[in-house]
Amino acid sequence: MKRRDFLKSVGAVGAISASSASAIDLGGESILSDDDFVMNASHYGALWGKEKNGRFEILKEFEGDKYPSSMLQGIVARTYDPSRITAPCVRESYLKKGYKADPSLRGKEKFVEITWEEAYDLIAKELKRVYKDFGYPSVYGGSVGWYGVGNVNNPQALVGRMLQVAGGYCKRSYTYSAGAISVITPHVTGTNEAFVASASWDNICKNTEVFVLWGSDMINTNQIGEHIPTHHQYEDFKNLKDQIKKRGLKVINIDPIQTTSADYYDAEHIAPYPNTDVALMLGIAYHLADKGLADQEFLKKYTSGYAQFEEYLFGKTDNTPKTPAWASKICGIDEAKIKELAELFASKRTMLHSGWALQRNDHGEQPCWMMITLAAMLGQIGLPGGGYDFALHYEAQGSKVAKFPGLEAVAGSVSAKGEWSTREIPTIPCARIVDCIKNPGKEIEFNGKKIKYPDFRMIYWAGGNPVHHHQDVNQLIKALRSRIETFVMQDCFWTATAKMADIVLPATLECERNDIAKASNGSYIFAIKPIVKPWCNAKDDYEIYSNILKRFDKAAYDAFTEGNEDSLSWVKTLYERSVARGKEMGIDMPNFEEFWKKGYVEFELPKEDDSVRLAGFIQNPMTNRLGTPSGKIEIFSRKIAKFNYKECRAYPSWFEPVEWHGDKNAKDYPLSLVSPHPKYRLHAQLNNTWLRDLEEVQEREPAWINPQDAKKYGIKNGDIIKVSSKRGSILAGAIVTDKIRQGAIRIQEGSWYDPLDWSKNDSLEVHGAVNVLTVDKSTSELAQACCITANVKIEKFKGVAPLVKAFEPPIIIKKG
Ligand SMILES: Nc1nc2c(c(=O)[nH]1)N[C@H]1C(S)=C(S)[C@@H](COP(=O)(O)OP(=O)(O)OC[C@H]3O[C@@H](n4cnc5c(=O)[nH]c(N)nc54)[C@H](O)[C@@H]3O)O[C@H]1N2
Numbered sequence: 001m002k003r004r005d006f007l008k009s010v011g012a013v014g015a016i017s018a019s020s021a022s023a024i025d026l027g028g029e030s031i032l033s034d035d036d037f038v039m040n041a042s043h044y045g046a047l048w049g050k051e052k053n054g055r056f057e058i059l060k061e062f063e064g065d066k067y068p069s070s071m072l073q074g075i076v077a078r079t080y081d082p083s084r085i086t087a088p089c090v091r092e093s094y095l096k097k098g099y100k101a102d103p104s105l106r107g108k109e110k111f112v113e114i115t116w117e118e119a120y121d122l123i124a125k126e127l128k129r130v131y132k133d134f135g136y137p138s139v140y141g142g143s144v145g146w147y148g149v150g151n152v153n154n155p156q157a158l159v160g161r162m163l164q165v166a167g168g169y170c171k172r173s174y175t176y177s178a179g180a181i182s183v184i185t186p187h188v189t190g191t192n193e194a195f196v197a198s199a200s201w202d203n204i205c206k207n208t209e210v211f212v213l214w215g216s217d218m219i220n221t222n223q224i225g226e227h228i229p230t231h232h233q234y235e236d237f238k239n240l241k242d243q244i245k246k247r248g249l250k251v252i253n254i255d256p257i258q259t260t261s262a263d264y265y266d267a268e269h270i271a272p273y274p275n276t277d278v279a280l281m282l283g284i285a286y287h288l289a290d291k292g293l294a295d296q297e298f299l300k301k302y303t304s305g306y307a308q309f310e311e312y313l314f315g316k317t318d319n320t321p322k323t324p325a326w327a328s329k330i331c332g333i334d335e336a337k338i339k340e341l342a343e344l345f346a347s348k349r350t351m352l353h354s355g356w357a358l359q360r361n362d363h364g365e366q367p368c369w370m371m372i373t374l375a376a377m378l379g380q381i382g383l384p385g386g387g388y389d390f391a392l393h394y395e396a397q398g399s400k401v402a403k404f405p406g407l408e409a410v411a412g413s414v415s416a417k418g419e420w421s422t423r424e425i426p427t428i429p430c431a432r433i434v435d436c437i438k439n440p441g442k443e444i445e446f447n448g449k450k451i452k453y454p455d456f457r458m459i460y461w462a463g464g465n466p467v468h469h470h471q472d473v474n475q476l477i478k479a480l481r482s483r484i485e486t487f488v489m490q491d492c493f494w495t496a497t498a499k500m501a502d503i504v505l506p507a508t509l510e511c512e513r514n515d516i517a518k519a520s521n522g523s524y525i526f527a528i529k530p531i532v533k534p535w536c537n538a539k540d541d542y543e544i545y546s547n548i549l550k551r552f553d554k555a556a557y558d559a560f561t562e563g564n565e566d567s568l569s570w571v572k573t574l575y576e577r578s579v580a581r582g583k584e585m586g587i588d589m590p591n592f593e594e595f596w597k598k599g600y601v602e603f604e605l606p607k608e609d610d611s612v613r614l615a616g617f618i619q620n621p622m623t624n625r626l627g628t629p630s631g632k633i634e635i636f637s638r639k640i641a642k643f644n645y646k647e648c649r650a651y652p653s654w655f656e657p658v659e660w661h662g663d664k665n666a667k668d669y670p671l672s673l674v675s676p677h678p679k680y681r682l683h684a685q686l687n688n689t690w691l692r693d694l695e696e697v698q699e700r701e702p703a704w705i706n707p708q709d710a711k712k713y714g715i716k717n718g719d720i721i722k723v724s725s726k727r728g729s730i731l732a733g734a735i736v737t738d739k740i741r742q743g744a745i746r747i748q749e750g751s752w753y754d755p756l757d758w759s760k761n762d763s764l765e766v767h768g769a770v771n772v773l774t775v776d777k778s779t780s781e782l783a784q785a786c787c788i789t790a791n792v793k794i795e796k797f798k799g800v801a802p803l804v805k806a807f808e809p810p811i812i813i814k815k816g
C-alpha cells in the first residue's frame with residue numbers, strides 16, 4: 001500500500017496534501033533551499049520549520065517520518081492563535097488582595113498584565129507564606145497531563161524539581177491514562193502491563209490467527225508520541241493487514257464504536273454496551289470452562305488460584321453462574337456469538353489486545369485482570385502470537401527499537417544533597433484531586449495503604465489542563481472556587497484552566513526554544529531548535545523556574561540548575577552524556593556542533609524482532625518466576641484478599657458500574673457515553689486551530705448517535721443537540737451513524753470548555769466539553785483511578801445557538 005492510500009484510509013489525506021502544497025510547491029517552483037529550514041519536533045512528529053518575516057510560516061514533514069500525522073499541520077496555526085498567552089497576568093482582585101482575594105470570583109474577573117519580575121516575586125513570596133502558615137504539603141505541585149516535547153523543558157518534571165528545593169510539595173501518583181492497570185497488573189503478573197508489549201509486531205504478524213482489538217483504536221492513538229513519533233509502527237500495521245489475505249488472519253473489533261482501526265482491517269464488529277466487557281469476558285470464560293476448552297495444564301503450571309475463581313464463575317459463591325446467557329443480558333451481545341467467540345479463541349492462536357479505555361471505566365482494575373485470566377484459560381500466554389497485550393496502541397510498542405544510547409532528561413528531583421534530601425514528599429492519586437481539595441484530612445485506601453489528604457492552599461499547575469481532563473468539571477470548578485488561596489497556571493494558551501487561575505504564566509512552544517528529544521523507537525535524537533523568537537513575552541519553562549528559585553537559597557538554585565544557566569546548556573549536557581554512553585556501547589555519534597547543525601542523529605533499527613515477552617516464563621516457570629508472591633500469574637490474589645475491599649475482590653469479577661445501561665437511572669438517562677481520544681487533537685491541544693473544522697458540526701464537538709436512537713429522540717444528522725447527565729449539560733453536533741451501537745453515544749475528549757455564563761456555577765456548556773457529563777468516582781479502593789463514564793439523555797437544541805467563545809482570551813488590562 002502506498003503512503004497516500006494509507007493516509008486516505010486513516011482519513012488524513014486532505015490535510016497532508018494541503019500542507020505539502022504550501023510547504024514546497026510555492027507557485028510550482030521551490031523558492032526555498034533546504035538550508036533555510038530548521039529542525040524541530042513535536043508530539044505529532046519531527047519537522048522542518050521556516051521563518052518568514054519573523055514568523056513561523058512554513059513546515060515540512062521530516063523525511064524519516066513513515067506516515068506523518070495530519071495533526072502536524074496544526075502546529076503553525078497554533079503558534080499565532082489569539083488564544084496564546086502574551087504576558088504574565090494576574091486576576092484583578094488577586095493583584096489587590098493577594099491570597100485573601102475572593103476565590104469564588106475565579107473565572108469571572110479581568111486579568112491584569114504584570115512583568116516577569118513581578119510574577120517571580122509574587123510566586124516566591126506566596127510559596128514562602130504557605131510553607132510558613134500551613135507546611136509544604138499544602139502546596140500541590142502534582143500537575144498531571146501533557147505538555148510539549150523536549151527532555152529539558154518538561155514543565156511537570158521541572159515544577160516538582162523546583163518545589164522540592166524551594167521547600168517541598170505534594171505530588172500526584174499515576175495518571176489518567178493508565179491508573180487502574182498500573183496498580184492491578186503488578187499484583188497479577190508482577191509487571192505494569194500498560195507500557196510493555198507482550199509480543200513484537202513481527203511475531204504477531206507471523207503467528208497470530210485471530211487478532212482482537214478489545215477497546216483499542218491503535219491506528220488513531222499511535223499517531224502521537226510521548227516522545228517523537230516516526231510512525232514506523234504503521235509499517236507493522238500494514239504488515240498485519242497483509243496477513244488477512246496471506247494467511248487468513250481474522251481481526252475482530254470489540255468496541256461500541258466501529259473505529260478507524262476496525263475500518264482499516266475490515267474487522268468483524270462486535271459492539272457491546274460500554275463498560276460491560278467484564279461480563280462478556282466472563283461469559284466467554286464460562287463457555288470455555290463448561291465445554292472443557294480451558295487449558296487445565298496451563299492453569300495448573302503457570303497460574304495460581306484458578307479454582308477459587310472458577311467457583312465464582314460457576315456461581316458457587318453468589319448463586320449466579322456467569323453463563324453466556326447471563327453475560328448477554330448485560331453486554332448486549334447474543335449468547336450464540338459469545339459461545340462462538342469462546343470456541344474461535346480456543347481453536348486459533350489468539351492475541352487479545354486492549355488499549356486503556358476499559359480500565360478508565362468504573363472498576364477498571366477488573367477488565368485487565370479478567371483479560372489476563374481469559375488468556376490464561378486459553379493457554380497461549382508466552383506462545384508466539386498468542387496471549388494478551390495492553391500496550392500495542394501506544395508509543396510504538398511492539399515495533400522494532402533501535403540500538404540507541406538513550407537520552408536523559410532533566411529529572412523531576414535534584415541529585416544534590418541538601419536540606420530537601422530527608423523531606424518526605426506526600427502523594428495523592430491524581431484523579432482524586434477534587435475529593436482532596438474538598439476534604440482535607442480525609443483518609444482513603446490505596447493499594448493496601450492509607451493516604452491522608454493534605455490541606456491544599458496553593459496549586460502550581462504546569463503542563464495539563466484539568467478543566468478539560470478531569471471528570472465532573474462543574475464540581476472541579478466549584479472546588480477551585482473554594483479553599484484554594486493561590487492558583488498558578490503555566491501554559492502557552494488561555495485554556496479554561498488558565499482562565500480559572502490567579503497567576504498565569506506564558507510558556508514557549510517547541511518552535512521557540514532550544515531543546516532535545518528522542519524518537520519513540522530510539523531511531524533518532526532530534527535537535528529542537530528555535531524556528532522563531534518566543535511570541536510576545538513567553539519564556540521557557542526552565543527559565544521561569546530558575547528565576548523563581550533565584551528568590552530562594554542559592555543552594556536551591558544551584559541544585560536545580562546544576563550549573564546550567566539556560567535550556568541550551570542542558571541540551572549540550574544531555575547530548576554529551578548520550579555520546580559517552582554511546583562510546584561504551586560501540587555507537588559512534590557526531591560531536592555536539594555537528595549534531596546541532598544537521599538537526600538529528602539516526603540510529604539503526606534491527607531488521608527483525610521476533611520476541612515474546614513471557615516466553616522465558618513459559619519455558620521454565622521455576623527459574624523465570626514472575627514478580628508476584630506465588631511467582632505465577634495470580635488469578636486469585638491473597639494479598640488483595642487481605643485488603644478486604646468492597647470494589648475489588650481477590651479475583652476478577654463483575655461489578656455493576658456506577659452508571660450503565662442496566663441501572664435504575666437508565667430510564668431517565670438512557671445512553672451510555674464513550675469519550676475516546678480525538679482523531680485530530682492531542683486531547684485539548686490543537687483544538688484552537690483549523691483542524692477542528694475537519695470534524696465539528698455547527699462549531700460544536702461531534703456526538704455520534706445510532707440511527708435508531710436518533711429517530712427515537714427526533715434528531716437529524718447535523719442538528720445541535722443538548723446532552724445532559726445528572727451533573728450537567730453540553731451542546732454538541734449530531735452525527736447519525738451506524739458506526740456506533742444503539743444505546744451508546746460517542747463524544748471525544750478534549751473540546752475546549754466553554755460555559756454559556758462564566759459567572760455561574762453549573763452553567764450550560766456550549767462547545768461540547770464532555771467531562772461536564774462524566775462522573776467523578778474512583779475505580780475502587782485499590783487503584784483510586786479515574787472512572788470516565790456517564791449515562792446521558794439527548795434532545796434537539798431549540799432556539800438560537802450560543803456563540804462559541806472557547807478560544808477567546810479573557811479581558812486583560814494591559815500595562816502602560
Ligand atoms: N472524558 C475523558 N476525559 C479524559 C480522557 C478520556 O479518554 N475521556 N483521557 C484522559 C487522559 S488519558 C489524559 S492523558 C488526560 C489529558 O489531559 P491533558 O494532558 O490535561 O490535556 P492536554 O490538552 O494535552 O493538556 C496539555 C496542556 O499543556 C500545554 N502545554 C503544551 N506545551 C507546553 C509547554 O511547553 N509548557 C507548558 N507549561 N505547557 C505546555 C498545552 O497548551 C495544554 O494546555 O485527559 C484525561 N481525560
Ligand SMILES: Nc1nc2c(c(=O)[nH]1)N[C@H]1C(S)=C(S)[C@@H](COP(=O)(O)OP(=O)(O)OC[C@H]3O[C@@H](n4cnc5c(=O)[nH]c(N)nc54)[C@H](O)[C@@H]3O)O[C@H]1N2
Nearest residue numbers: 177215216217221254255274275355356357676677682683
Ligand atoms: N490521536 C490521538 N492519539 C492519542 C491521544 C490523543 O489525544 N489523540 N492520547 C494519547 C493518550 S494520553 C493515551 S492515554 C492513549 C489512550 O489510548 P486508549 O485509552 O486506548 O484510547 P481511547 O481512545 O480512550 O479508547 C480506545 C477505544 O476503546 C473504546 N472503548 C471505550 N469504552 C469502551 C468500553 O467500555 N468497552 C469497549 N470494548 N471499548 C471501549 C473506544 O471506543 C476506543 O475506540 O492514546 C494516546 N494517543
Ligand SMILES: [Mo]
Nearest residue numbers: 175176177178
Ligand atoms: Mo493519557
